[in-house]
Amino acid sequence: MLTRQSFTALLLLPLVSTSVRGRASASPASPWTLSSLHTGDYEAAIDSAVAHSGRASARLSARTAIPYGVETVTQPLRADSYRGRRVRLSGFVKTRDVAGVGAHLSLSVNTASPIPLLAPAEDSALTGTSEWTRRAVELTVPANALGLNVGVTLNGSGSAWADDLTLEVLGPADSSRAVAPPAAPVARFASLPDTPTALDFEGVDLGAPEPPAILERPRATSTRGMENLAALARLLGVVRYFHPSDGVRTANWDDVAVRGVRMVEGAPTRDSLASALRTLFRDVAPGVSIYPTGRRVPATAGADTGRAAGVVSWLNQGLEMDGAITATNSYRSGLVTVPAPGGVIPRGTPNPGLPWSGQLGAGLSASVPLARLVELPRDDSLRARRIQPAVATIVTSPNDRASRIAGVIVAWNAVRHGFPYFDVVKVDWNAALRPAMAKAARDSSPADYWATLFDLMGRLPDGHGNALMQAAPYKFGFLPFSVDWIEQQLVITQVSPGAPAELQRGTVIESIDGVPSGQVLSSRERRLPGATAGWRRTRSLLDLPFARRDSSITVRVRAPGAASSSELRLAYSGRARVTEPALPAIREVSEGVMYVDLARTSDPQLSAAMPKLLAAKGLIVDIRNHPRANTMTLLSHLSSDTLLSDHFESPLIREPDGRMGEFVDNPWVIPPQAPRYAGKLAVLVGPAAVSSSESTLGIVEHYHLGALVGAPSAGTNGNVNMFWVPGRYQVVFTGMRVRKRNGGVHHGVGVQPTIPVARTIRGVIEGRDEVLERAIAEVRGM
Numbered sequence: 134m135l136t137r138q139s140f141t142a143l144l145l146l147p148l149v150s151t152s153v154r155g156r157a158s159a160s161p162a163s164p165w166t167l168s169s170l171h172t173g174d175y176e177a178a179i180d181s182a183v184a185h186s187g188r189a190s191a192r193l194s195a196r197t198a199i200p201y202g203v204e205t206v207t208q209p210l211r212a213d214s215y216r217g218r219r220v221r222l223s224g225f226v227k228t229r230d231v232a233g234v235g236a237h238l239s240l241s242v243n244t245a246s247p248i249p250l251l252a253p254a255e256d257s258a259l260t261g262t263s264e265w266t267r268r269a270v271e272l273t274v275p276a277n278a279l280g281l282n283v284g285v286t287l288n289g290s291g292s293a294w295a296d297d298l299t300l301e302v303l304g305p306a307d308s309s310r311a312v313a314p315p316a317a318p319v320a321r322f323a324s325l326p327d328t329p330t331a332l333d334f335e336g337v338d339l340g341a342p343e344p345p346a347i348l349e350r351p352r353a354t355s356t357r358g359m360e361n362l363a364a365l366a367r368l369l370g371v372v373r374y375f376h377p378s379d380g381v382r383t384a385n386w387d388d389v390a391v392r393g394v395r396m397v398e399g400a401p402t403r404d405s406l407a408s409a410l411r412t413l414f415r416d417v418a419p420g421v422s423i424y425p426t427g428r429r430v431p432a433t434a435g436a437d438t439g440r441a442a443g444v445v446s447w448l449n450q451g452l453e454m455d456g457a458i459t460a461t462n463s464y465r466s467g468l469v470t471v472p473a474p475g476g477v478i479p480r481g482t483p484n485p486g487l488p489w490s491g492q493l494g495a496g497l498s499a500s501v502p503l504a505r506l507v508e509l510p511r512d513d514s515l516r517a518r519r520i521q522p523a524v525a526t527i528v529t530s531p532n533d534r535a536s537r538i539a540g541v542i543v544a545w546n547a548v549r550h551g552f553p554y555f556d557v558v559k560v561d562w563n564a565a566l567r568p569a570m571a572k573a574a575r576d577s578s579p580a581d582y583w584a585t586l587f588d589l590m591g592r593l594p595d596g597h598g599n600a601l602m603q604a605a606p607y608k609f610g611f612l613p614f615s616v617d618w619i620e621q622q623l624v625i626t627q628v629s630p631g632a633p634a635e636l637q638r639g640t641v642i643e644s645i646d647g648v649p650s651g652q653v654l655s656s657r658e659r660r661l662p663g664a665t666a667g668w669r670r671t672r673s674l675l676d677l678p679f680a681r682r683d684s685s686i687t688v689r690v691r692a693p694g695a696a697s698s699s700e701l702r703l704a705y706s707g708r709a710r711v712t713e714p715a716l717p718a719i720r721e722v723s724e725g726v727m728y729v730d731l732a733r734t735s736d737p738q739l740s741a742a743m744p745k746l747l748a749a750k751g752l753i754v755d756i757r758n759h760p761r762a763n764t765m766t767l768l769s770h771l772s773s774d775t776l777l778s779d780h781f782e783s784p785l786i787r788e789p790d791g792r793m794g795e796f797v798d799n800p801w802v803i804p805p806q807a808p809r810y811a812g813k814l815a816v817l818v819g820p821a822a823v824s825s826s827e828s829t830l831g832i833v834e835h836y837h838l839g840a841l842v843g844a845p846s847a848g849t850n851g852n853v854n855m856f857w858v859p860g861r862y863q864v865v866f867t868g869m870r871v872r873k874r875n876g877g878v879h880h881g882v883g884v885q886p887t888i889p890v891a892r893t894i895r896g897v898i899e900g901r902d903e904v905l906e907r908a909i910a911e912v913r914g915m
Contacts, residue, residue: 164331187335201861207283212280217276218302231293232261232290236289237254252270364493373389376420387539448468454856489788549790553791553868610705614678635692638898667847728755731767753912777800779871803832834885853865
C-alpha cells in the first residue's frame with residue numbers, strides 16, 4: 134500500500150533531477166552533466182566572458198519569465214570515500230534578475246531509494262542581482278550511500294553563474310545515524326570517479342543546449358476546438374491501452390498527445406477532424422476506423438481461422454504507465470500472445486472480430502481492434518512484450534498550451550481506464566474532461582497548471598488522488614500553529630515559540646480573510662480528492678497552515694477565556710510545520726499498560742521492544758498515521774490462527790472504459806508467532822489513517838483482535854498508480870481494488886471505531902490525548 138508522508142511532502146516532490154542528459158551532452162573529457170525536468174525552460178553553458186577567477190564559469194539561464202522546474206549542472210561521484218562523513222560544498226555564485234526559489238549550490242546523495250538525500254539549500258539561495266558571493270551547503274553522507282552529486286542549481290527566472298567550487302570532508306558523521314553499507318556495488322556508480330575535477334569550469338563544455346519547447350501563449354478554446362479535443366481524448370486512451378500493435382507498445386505517448394492537440398484543435402469541419410485523427414494514428418495503430426456517427430461500422434478484415442493461430446491483445450494488470458515509479462507501482466502491461474487453435478478464442482481474451490466501437494463526439498465515431506490473429510508458432514508466443522516507449526522528440530513545458538491540454542488528456546484517460554472503483558463511487562468522470570482542458574488552455578503559469586491538474590483529480594473520490602509539482606517556483610512557509618476541527622470550530626492545537634500571545638492551544642479561529650472558518654474549510658474540501666469527508670477534512674487542515682512564504686492571511690481569533698475576539702495578520706514564514714507534542718513512541722502509559730506508536734517506530738525498535746509489549750496486561754497500538762514499522766511483526770503475535778488481510782485485488786484490464794475483468798488477489802498472509810499476546814488490546818484509529826494503515830486496521834476489524842478507538846479511517850487503500858504527464862507533473866490515483874475480508878466495500882467506508890471518541894477544546898487546552906485516555910481506560914477494564 135502507498136507509503137504516505139505528510140501532505141506537504143506529497144504536495145511538492147523534492148527538487149531532484151529526474152531527466153538526466155548524461156555524458157553525451159558534454160564533451161567526452163567533461164566531468165559535468167546537465168540535469169533538468171526536460172521542459173525546455175532552461176539552458177546551461179560554459180561562459181568564457183564571466184568568471185570569478187580564471188577564464189570561465191558555468192552559466193544557467195531561464196528561457197521564460199516563469200520557468201518550470203530546475204536546471205542543474207552536476208558532477209556525479211562514487212560515494213566510497215565519503216560514507217559516514219560530513220561533507221561541505223562551497224563556491225561562488227553570481228546572479229542577474231533571479232526570481233523564484235533562486236540559485237544555489239547543490240549537494241545530494243544517491244542510495245537504493247529512488248529519492249536522493251538533498252542538502253538543505255533553499256535558505257542559502259540567491260535571488261535578484263548579486264555580485265560573486267560565497268555560498269556553502271553541507272550534508273552527512275550515510276553509510277548506505279552509492280553516489281554523491283555536486284553542482285549548482287537554478288530554480289527560477291533570470292541567470293546565474295557558478296565558479297571555483299570546493300568539496301571538503303569535515304569529519305565523521307554522527308554514528309547514531311549510520312546504517313549498513315551497500316551489500317554490493319551498483320554498476321552505474323562503480324565506474325564514477327572518487328573525487329571531483331574541473332571545479333573551476335576551465336577547459337570543459339556542457340555540450341549542445343537542450344532544445345526549447347514550442348511555447349504557445351494561453352488562449353481560450355473555441356466551441357469547435359473543444360469538441361475536437363474531446364474526440365482526440367476519447368480515441369487516444371482506447372488506442373493507447375488496447376490497440377494490439379507493437380506501434381502502440383513503442384510509441385512515446387506524450388509526443389502523440391501533444392502532437393494530437395496541435396493537429397486536431399483547429400480542424401474546421403468533421404471531415405478535416407477525421408483526416409487529422411487518421412493521420413495521427415495511422416502508423417501507430419493500423420486498422421482504426423474513423424467515420425461519421427450514424428453510418429454503418431466499417432467491416433473488419435477477416436482472418437483465416439482454419440489454421441492454428443494465436444491471439445495478440447493487451448493484458449493490463451492495472452495500467453503500467455510510461456516512467457512509472459517502480460518502488461510504489463506494482464502494475465504491469467504487455468502485449469501477450471495466447472494460443473487459439475482452429476481460431477477458437479480463449480475465454481477472457483478479446484475477440485479479433487469484435488472491435489471496440491463508440492462515439493467520439495464532434496460528429497464522429499470510431500472502431501478500434503482489441504485483438505489480432507497471428508499464426509503460430511511464433512518465437513514470442515506466450516511471452517509478454519512489455520511497454521518500451523521511444524525517446525521523446527517533443528520538449529514539453531507547462532508554459533506551452535498544447536503541453537498543458539495534452540497533460541489533462543493523459544491524466545483523464547489513465548483514470549478512465551484504470552480506476553477500479555467506478556462501480557462504487559458516484560462520479561461523472563466524462564464531465565471532468567472539458568472543464569479541465571478549457572482551464573489548461575488558459576493557464577498562464579506552471580502554478581496555474583498544477584491547480585488545474587489538482588482540481589481534475591479533486592473530482593475523483595479517491596484518498597490517493599493527487600497532482601504533484603516536481604519543483605516549486607517559489608519558497609514555502611508555515612503559519613505558527615497547527616489546527617483541528619473540534620466541536621464545530623477551527624481550533625489551534627499547538628503554537629510555535631514566539632507566536633503572538635493571542636495564539637494559544639484552544640484559541641478558536643473564527644474567520645480567515647473575513648470568511649467564516651467553516652466556509653473556508655468547506656471550500657477547500659470541494660477541491661480535494663478523497664473517498665470520505667473525514668479524509669478531505671484532514672487534508673484541508675494539513676493544507677491550511679502551508680502556503681507561499683511571501684503570502685499572508687488575516688485571522689480573527691478568540692483566545693480561551695477572552696471576552697472578545699481580535700484580528701491578526703499572519704505571514705507564512707515558518708521553516709517547518711508546527712506539530713502537536715507526542716509521547717515517546719514506545720512507553721508504559723499506565724501500570725501494566727504499554728503504548729506503541731507505529732508511525733514513529735522503526736523495525737529494529739519494534740523488535741527490541743516486543744518482549745515488553747507482549748508481556749503487558751494492556752497494549753495500545755497507535756495507527757492514526759502511516760506506520761513506519763512492519764506491522765505484520767506485531768500482528769503475528771495477536772492470534773493463534775493465520776491472519777489474512779483484506780482482499781488486495783489488481784484488476785486485469787482487457788477492455789476500455791473501466792470495464793474490469795477478473796481480479797488477482799494478493800492478500801497479506803500472517804502465520805502465528807509465539808508467544809501469543811494474552812492481554813487486552815486497543816488500537817487507535819482516525820481519519821488520517823489511510824492506505825497501509827488501513828491494511829492493518831482491516832485485520833484488527835475483521836478478526837476482532839481488540840477495541841478500535843477514535844474516528845473512522847480514510848477509506849482508501851491499495852497500491853497507487855503514479856505517472857508523469859506532459860510538462861513533467863506527476864499524477865496519482867488508486868489502481869488496486871481493496872475489499873474487506875468479508876467481501877464488503879472498503880473504499881469510501883474505511884474502518885469504523887468500536888469506541889468512537891471525539892476531541893474537545895478543553896482537552897486541547899489541557900494538552901490531553903483524549904483518544905489515548907479512552908483506550909487506556911478500555912484495556913484497564915474501567
